[in-house]
Amino acid sequence: MKNKIIIGTRGSKLALWQAEWIKSELQKLNPGLEIELNKIKTTGDKILDVPLAKVGGKGLFVKEIEEALLKGAADIAVHSMKDVPTEFPDGLYLPVITKREDPRDAFLAPVHGSRFAVRGFKDLPHGATIGTSSLRRSCQLLSIRPDLKIEQLRGNLDTRIRKLDEGQFDAIILAAAGVKRLGWAERITEILEPEISLPAIGQGAVGIECRINDEFINKLITPLNHPETSVCVRAERAFLKKLEGGCQVPIAAHARIVQKSEEKLLIMDGLVGSISGDKIIKGHIERKIENVESLGIELAEDLLSKGAKEILDEVYGRCAPQISGDIAS
Numbered sequence: 221m222k223n224k225i226i227i228g229t230r231g232s233k234l235a236l237w238q239a240e241w242i243k244s245e246l247q248k249l250n251p252g253l254e255i256e257l258n259k260i261k262t263t264g265d266k267i268l269d270v271p272l273a274k275v276g277g278k279g280l281f282v283k284e285i286e287e288a289l290l291k292g293a294a295d296i297a298v299h300s301m302k303d304v305p306t307e308f309p310d311g312l313y314l315p316v317i318t319k320r321e322d323p324r325d326a327f328l329a330p331v332h333g334s335r336f337a338v339r340g341f342k343d344l345p346h347g348a349t350i351g352t353s354s355l356r357r358s359c360q361l362l363s364i365r366p367d368l369k370i371e372q373l374r375g376n377l378d379t380r381i382r383k384l385d386e387g388q389f390d391a392i393i394l395a396a397a398g399v400k401r402l403g404w405a406e407r408i409t410e411i412l413e414p415e416i417s418l419p420a421i422g423q424g425a426v427g428i429e430c431r432i433n434d435e436f437i438n439k440l441i442t443p444l445n446h447p448e449t450s451v452c453v454r455a456e457r458a459f460l461k462k463l464e465g466g467c468q469v470p471i472a473a474h475a476r477i478v479q480k481s482e483e484k485l486l487i488m489d490g491l492v493g494s495i496s497g498d499k500i501i502k503g504h505i506e507r508k509i510e511n512v513e514s515l516g517i518e519l520a521e522d523l524l525s526k527g528a529k530e531i532l533d534e535v536y537g538r539c540a541p542q543i544s545g546d547i548a549s
Contacts, residue, residue: 222436223252223253223254224253224254224255224256225246225253225254225255225256225295225296225437225440226255226256226257226258226293226294226295226296227239227242227243227255227256227257227258227294227295227296227297227298228258228260228285228288228289228293228294228296228297228298229257229258229259229260229285229297229298230259230260230261230262230281230285231259231260231261232376233376233377233378233402234300234376234377234398234401234402235298235300236257236259237401237402238298238300238401238426239257239298240257241426242296242298242318242426242428242444243255243257245444246440246441246444249443250440253440258288258293258294260284260285260288260294261284262281262282262283262284262285279303279304279305281299281300281303282297282299282303282304282305282429285297285299285429286308286309286312286429289312289429289430289431290309290311290312290431295430295431295434295437296428296429296430296437296441297428297429297430298426298427298428299426299427299428299429300398300422300425300426300427301317301421301422301423301424301425301426301427301453302395302420302421302422302423302425304422304427304429306457306460306461306464307461308429311431311432311433312429312430312431312432313429313430313432314427314428314429315428315430315438315441315442315445316427316428316441316442316444316445316450317425317426317427317428317445317446317449317450317453317454318425318426318427318428318444318445318446318449319425319446319448319449320397320424320425320446320449320452320453321396321397321400321401321424321425322396322397322400322411322424323396323397323419323423323424323425323474324396324411324412324413324414324417324419324423324424325357325393325394325395325396325411325412325417325419325423326393326394326395326396326399326408326409326410326411326412327340327341327391327393327408327409327410327411327412328381328384328391328392328393328394328399328407328408328409329384329390329391329409330384330385330387330390330391331385331407336409337390338390338391338409339409339410340409340410341361341391341410341412341416344365344368344390344391345390346367347367347368347369348367348368348369348390348391349368349369349370349371349388349389349390350368350369350370350371350389350390350391350392350393351371351372351373351380351383351384351388351389351391351392351393352370352372352373352392352393353372353373353374354393354420355468355469355470355495356417356418356420356470356471356472356493357393357417358370358470358495358497359470359493359494359495359496359497359500360416360417360418360470360472360491360493360497360500361393361416361417361497362496362497362498363493363497363498363500364416366497366498371388371389373389373392377394377398377399377402377404380392380394381404381407391409393412393417395419395420395423395424396408396411396424397423397424414474414489417472418472418473418474418489418490418491419472419473419474420472421453421456421457421459421460421471421472421473422453422456422457425449425453427453428441428444448477451475451477451486451509451512452475452476452477452486452488452512453475454512454513454516455473455475455486455488455512455513455515455516456473456474456475456488456516457516458512458513458514458515458516458517458520459473459488459490459516459517459519459520460473460516460520461516462516462517462520462521463492463520463523463524463528463532469492469495469531469532469535469536470491470492470493470494470495470497471490471491471492472490472491473488473489473490473491473516473519474488474489475487475488475489475515475516476488477509480506483508484508484509485506485507485508485509486505486506486507486508486509486512486515487504487505487506488504488505488506488515488516488519489502489503489504490502490503490504490519490520490522490523491503491523492523492528492531492532493531494531494534494535495535499527499531501523501526501527501528501531502523503519503522503523503526504519505518505519505522
């Protein structure tokens, strides 16, 4: 039996937190197992001065890590699920999705003294400047408040909060999970409910990718899979896969499992929007938990029939192949 494995991870604070967490969980289950972290700089980490929607290629935050898996420079890769493309290179797959943290978006306002400058999203002044690099977020916020000015916000969490405190923005929007994991929960002014900002596919969940034929590794990581989270995220990813093309598009989905009467149901909301936020197509399904991928596809087809196809055709028709879904943290 092997007594050492290598985790491939990005070098950001959040990525390292996630990798260290997986490392500690594996060592709890396997005392004596030696685990090394291989920090890999991805294309997405190198390009910080360009909006994500304008950068070519899918999988900006995973491609180099997957190459390390294929070459044997890593045994497993730890990813934020919302960064993971719906297609995998030959020989790799994603057998484990861990228990989800809060999947919602967080609204952060500057702090003046001991108080937030703005109490919440609805209290933003007319024409306020919001920082986010996510088309999914900007689309939904603009649909509610077309007066808002959306500015690009890239960089790690510390950098983004520093830019907010320097006065570059009236507020910024981040994934609540990352803010909480890195110990910044007290800076969250408001958690945005899905009615305001439906989350990204897989947001809040961590996935483990590995080689399909590595029996030792597959057996080692299986106990970390969280069945309920896995069901929900796989349904969301099937929804995305049915809709996605070559560009970053405002696409969102959130699935959860709810006990109703005698049975558990998968409840899922999905959304496709125009970049300007003037058109948003929404859908909702409640079904028995059976073939969850088919439920994601069913919801996607519902949106396509309601007019999402026209929105997607327009966006895909006027941009070069780029990233898909929503990969900004």
